Each structure stands twice: as C-alpha cells, then as structure tokens.
Amino acid sequence: MMRGLARLAAAAVLLWVAGMSAAPAQVLAFEELDGWAEDDQREALTAFLETCDKPKAPEWGPLCALAADAGATPESARAFFELFFLPVMIGHPPALFTGYYEPLLDGSPVRTPRFAYPIYARPPELRDGIQFHPRSAIESGILRGRGLELAWLEDPVDVFFLQIQGSGRIRMPNGSVMRVGYAGKNGHPYRSVGSELVRRGTYTADQVSAQTIRGWVKQNPAPGNALLDHNPSYVFFRKLPNLAAHKGPIGALGRSITPMRSLAVDPAYNPLGAPIWIEKNGRDPLRRLMVAQDTGGAIKGAQRADIYFGTGDAAGDAAGIVKDGGRMVVLLPIDLAFATLSDG
Template sequence: MLRRPVRGWLFCVWFLLAALMGAGGARAELLEFEALDGWRDGGQAEALAAFLVTCDQLDAPSWRPVCKLAADVPKDDASARAFFELLFRPVIVGHPPALFTGYYEPELNGSPVRTSRYAWPLYARPPELKDGVVYHSRAAIEAGALRGRGLEIAWIDDPVEVFFLHIQGSGRIRMTDGSVIRLGYAGRNGHAYRSVGQEMVRRGMFSAHEVSAQTIAAFVRANPGIGAELLNHNPSYIFFRRIRGLSTEKGPIGAMGRSVTPMRSLAVDPAFVPLGAPVWIEKEGAAPLRRLMVAQDTGGAIKGAQRADIFYGFGDGAGQAAGAVKDSGRMVLLLPIDRAFAMADGN
C-alpha cells in the first residue's frame, strides 16, 4: 500500500536534490551520515514530526522546498531517515565537546490572591519595560520594586520554585480551585544571567560535580537566609504572560511561537544554530542520548555553537531528569545541501 506514495515522493526528492547540488558547487569538509553515532536508530519519524511543527516558519529559499516536501514524507523511521539523508548534510559548527543541560515545564501550586502560604508573586511584564534596556534587578524586585501595581498573575507557595520557573521560562500553575493556567515567557529585565551553581562552587560550598538543580533547591530551602542572597546573585528576572487555549498535552510555547516537543526540541544559541533546524546530538553522561532533535527554543544561559538545552517535558519527573543533566558530547547541525556547503566553506 505504501509503494506508490513512496515512489512519487522519492522522485520529487531526487529532483530537488539535483537542483540543490547544482546550486552548491563549492567543495566543503562535511560529515557523512555514517559518521553520526547511532544515526540508524535515532527515531527520525518523531524528529520529522517535531520539525514539521515549525517548518512553515522557515522562509529562506533553501528551506522552503525542503519544508514543502517534508509534509508528504510517510510517517515511518525509514522514510524520515531517507528524507534527511537526501536533502540535508551534517555540519559541525564550533568546536566540540558540547555542553548539554536540560529544561522542563514545572507545575507549581498557586493562588489568585496573596495569603500567608501563597506569598511569592509571578509578575506580568511591566508596560514600561523595553527590550534590551536594563531594568530593576532580581534583588530590587524581590525587595518590592513592583509591589502594589497589580502585575501579579499568581501567588506561589515556594520561592525556590519561583526561581526555577524563571530559569525554565514557562510553566503550569495549579490554582487553589483546581484549575490549571499556562504561563509563557513575556520578557526579561535586561540583566545578564549569572549561575547560582557556579557561585556556590566559587564560595567553596560544593565542588563542581556536586552542583545540580536539586542541590541548589535543597540548600536554599535548608538555609533560607543565605539561600535568598544566593538566588539574588543571579540579577536576571523573567516576566510571564498567561497563555490561553493551549491543551494540556501540548508543550510550552518556544521561541518560534509553537509548542516544543519533549525529548525532540532543543534550546540553542540562534547566533550559531538556525531556529527550526534539525540537530543531531550525541550526549554522554549517566543517561547518554543519540537522537535527532529540532532547534526550536532559546535561553538566556544558552550561548555558543556547541551549547544546547534539551526539553524533557513537564512535571516533577521531567524536572528530576532535566536537573541532573550537565554533560559533554557533540552537536551536529543538519542543513539543506546548498546551505551546508556554504556554511562549511565559510560563506
């Protein structure tokens, strides 16, 4: 039953392949797909589905025909793998080893009004905030710089959870009436992100291999005084917006304005990795990964060509998995053939 659509699809692919090869005649040092460790077992059908979520956002000439064909590829791993192998080429940008971390969509407990238990606010974006302009620091906001202005979206029962929600950039809030609201990124205060974990290492509280999100959370809860001061070491502060009409099975909205996919979406530095591009990752560590992902998000701490944040999903389980990731490895960018040759050639 699949032979006829596959044959027609392959004809279109080979036609486009010939056109792209003619357009990108420059020689370049590129990887072959056989050099990607675990490529044949990477579950490319899931990656293709994630790629299609944002493909219509890619409007450059080298992407448009690729995205048009992607929608017609049969939804099995062999066909998806053939699609990527025929129309893309692997390119390493930057110098491995890569640094992989993880992020997730937290679920917090919240209230529409402040109470003795729910005492820590999540703020909407102040109307006077301008992108790229330095605004009140985290310490100033925590001290009350925005208090009384009606910017509170919800009140949360744990300041540590609020801090980590700022790092994740989106979340689910389970309100006291049982309803769940979804929050997305609305802006930041213009201060550069500073790592609390690195500051704890600098002060001699922990060694580098001991620091994780769980370590930081446990320490701050056990030592609220110095803990609050440590959290304020990071002056960056995130503002949120309420997202309506997003079903519970969908991931949070990423930098491309679409839901990100658990274990298939990456946050990257768009100065080096085009948003929407497929990226093959070879992550080492306690839970190694070999899979094709899609660059669909960004993050204030994600800087550099070999730097990525893996989206693990939502809830406590995803948080435990994401918080333990600080691993090396390699990122390999998949680009349409003409663009791959141009990039590898330094154009």
C-alpha cells in the same frame, strides 16, 4: 558526479556557516553520526513540522512541504533528512548539554498565607535591550501593588526556577491550571547561582544540580535568598489561555516544543528551526535527532544546548542532573548550500 556535487554542497555550507559566525565548521557524512541508523527520525520529523515554516530563508519552504508526507515509516523519515540535508559540525566538541522542563507548581490567583510569592506580567515600561530593575529590587517589592501579579507561589525557589525554565503550569486551589510563558526579561545578564556555590566552596562542580541548589536554598532561607539575588536577571510571564493541555510550552519560534525532541540553542551559531543531531554522553547517553526550537540566557556557543525533557516533577528530576559532554551536529538544507555558493 554525485561526489562532485557533494563536495560543492559541502563547500557552500562552509561558506554559509562562515558568514553566520566565526566558528569553524566541518561537513560530515550521515554514516559518521553515532547511532543515526538506530534513531526513529519520525519523532524528529513531527517536531520539525511544528516550526518548519518559521525560518525566513526561502530554502526552508519546499522542505517544509515535502516533510508533511515524508514520515510514514522510520526509513522514509530518515531518507528525507539524508536526501535534503548535510550534517555540519559547528565549533569544537566537547559540547555541553544541560536539560530543562516545564514545572507543574501549586499556586493561587490571589495572595494567601500559603501562597505569598508573585510571578509578574511584563511591566508596560519595560523595553527590550534596556536594563530594568535587578532581581533584588523586584523581589523587595518595587512592582508591588500595580496589578502585575499573574499568580502567587508558595516558595521563592519555585519562582526562581520557573524563571530559569521560562514556562510552567500553575495548579490553582480549585483544580484549574494556568499555563504561563516567557514575556520578557529585565535586561540584566544571567549569572549562574550554581557556579557561585562552587566558587564559594559549598559544592564541587560535579555536585551542583538544580536539586542541590533548591535543597540548599530551602535549608538556608536568608543566605539562600541572597544567593538567588546573585543572578540579577529576572523573567516576566504571560498567560497562555489557549494552549491545549497536551501541547508543550511555547518556544522561541512561537510554537509548542516537544519533549526529548526540542533543543534550546544559541542562534548565533545554530539556526532556529534546524534539525540537530546530538550525541550526549554521561550517565544516560542520548543519540537522537532533535530540532532547534528555543533559546536560553545561559545557552551560549556553537556546542551548547539545553534538552527539553517535558512537564512535571519526573521531567524536572531528569533534566536537573544533566551536565554532559558529547557533540552536536546541525543539519543544513542542501538547497541553501547551493544558493550560497551561487551568490559567492
């Protein structure tokens, strides 16, 4: 009987996935997830609770209520996910995993000789889905003098990578810290400056990282700034004055994300708020349950994810070298599977 129910649930999940995207899907058993029994799913459960009330499908609500009392031990947390979810691999591995972080940068609330490069608040005339001025025009000063400057940084590379990360902390000369988060972008497509350096023959694909890009731009200021303009996409920020220091930056679901337990994904394939099991290979393999709580301009495809590493330089160093294969498996609610089957 239980095997029959499992087959029905698996069929329903496949129907749901087929309706969500054109990517192929395969239902797995938890025993097929490499390292599943060794992970401490309590940490993932804590991250899941941060946003489990955000998905709109009604099947998530009861799971969110049950999750609040499910994580007393590693075994109970693991049992919660095994009881109420099915592992589904969407798309074809290998996956591509990269990393991101929350920079901690020195800055100033006013322009000074040291701090001369602004980050901007969202212009009121900016409309989602409509192309605004490209990066080159904005960096050339087209918004200057309108009072949109939130803070000033000491290097254009810092501005660029703050935009890539989408959030940050800016340490002011008086010791105070401004938290900033994503407020919108200019509507131009993201273009990778790392890929451009590879195309030019400056580096090979395995040599390119955030650190090598940063170093090359600083060593070659004029061509370096031109390289940054290769990416016409530009991100605007907003102040986050009420975000506690111990909380992570705000993700796409409007809640704080958790170091090493939150992922940025493509929501066309992996629903925001869903737990996702990752098997990242490479120099520092990862086998752990994470939660899809963010998105990114470069994160496209079913087997594509950005791992949130935390705040500061150490997190940035770790995130900047990640470009690894593996696979990712989304956990979908069984109730949602049965509901979909009934609707069909």
